[in-house]
Amino acid sequence: KQEVTQIPAALSVPEGENLVLNCSFTDSAIYNLQWFRQDPGKGLTSLLLIQSSQREQTSGRLNASLDKSSGRSTLYIAASQPGDSATYLCAVSNREGGSEKLVFGKGTKLTVNP
Amino acid sequence: EAQVTQNPRYLITVTGKKLTVTCSQNMNHEYMSWYRQDPGLGLRQIYYSMNVEVTDKGDVPEGYKVSRKEKRNFPLILESPSPNQTSLYFCASSLLGALAVYNEQFFGPGTRLTVL
Numbered sequence: 001k002q003e004v005t006q007i008p009a010a011l012s013v014p015e016g017e018n019l020v021l022n023c024s025f026t027d028s029a030i031y032n033l034q035w036f037r038q039d040p041g042k043g044l045t046s047l048l049l050i051q052s053s054q055r056e057q058t059s060g061r062l063n064a065s066l067d068k069s070s071g072r073s074t075l076y077i078a079a080s081q082p083g084d085s086a087t088y089l090c091a092v093s094n095r096e097g098g099s100e101k102l103v104f105g106k107g108t109k110l111t112v113n114p
Numbered sequence: 115e116a117q118v119t120q121n122p123r124y125l126i127t128v129t130g131k132k133l134t135v136t137c138s139q140n141m142n143h144e145y146m147s148w149y150r151q152d153p154g155l156g157l158r159q160i161y162y163s164m165n166v167e168v169t170d171k172g173d174v175p176e177g178y179k180v181s182r183k184e185k186r187n188f189p190l191i192l193e194s195p196s197p198n199q200t201s202l203y204f205c206a207s208s209l210l211g212a213l214a215v216y217n218e219q220f221f222g223p224g225t226r227l228t229v230l
Contacts (some may be wrong), residue, residue, distance in 0.1 A: 106156035
C-alpha cells in the first residue's frame with residue numbers, strides 16, 4: 001500500500017530564506033506527483049504537477065523535483081515571503097488493487113517570519 | 115470562473131439524521147472524488163468517480179454513499195451520521211482519471227461537518 005511521508009512536519013524560517021520541503025513515497029510505480037498549498041480553513045490549491053516521466057517543474061519561485069526510482073520529491077521555495085506561510089501537501093497517483101488512487105502526505109506547515 | 119463548489123460550507127447535525135453534501139464543478143471534468151481531512155491523519159479518499167454512473171470506493175468509504183447521475187455533480191450522502199464522521203470534507207475534480215499523465219486536481223473550499 002502506498003504511503004507518503006513529508007518531512008519536516010513543521011518549519012519556521014525568516015523571510016528571504018530559501019527552503020526545501022521533502023516528500024517520500026514507498027511505491028515508485030506512480031503516474032504523477034502533485035504539490036498543493038493549503039491555507040488555514042481553506043481548500044487545496046495546486047502548485048505544481050510532475051508527470052512520472054519528468055524530473056522537475058518550475059513555477060515562479062517554486063521548483064519541484066522528482067526522483068521516482070528513489071521515491072522522493074522536493075519542493076524548493078526561493079526567497080521565501082510571509083505570504084508563503086501555509087501547509088504544503090504532496091500527493092502521488094498510482095493504481096492499487098484495480099482502483100485509481102491519489103495518496104496524500106500529512107503536509108509540512110511552513111511559517112515565514114517577517 | 116472555473117471552480118468546484120460545495121454546499122453547505124458548515125453543518126452541525128445530530129447522530130442518525132441523514133444529510134447530503136453537494137459538490138458541483140463547471141469544468142466538464144470526468145473525474146471527481148471526495149476526501150476527509152482529520153488532524154494527524156491527513157487527507158483520505160472516501161469515494162471517487164471516473165465518469166457518470168461509475169463510482170468506486172476509496173480508502174475510507176464506510177458510512178458514506180455517493181452518486182454520479184450527472185457529470186457536473188457528485189453528492190456525498192451520510193445516511194446515518196455518527197460522531198466519528200465529524201471532519202473537514204473536500205470535493206475535488208480533474209479532467210481525467212487519477213492515473214492520467216496530467217491530471218491537475220481542483221479542490222472545493224471544504225465542508226466542516228460536526229455530528230453531535
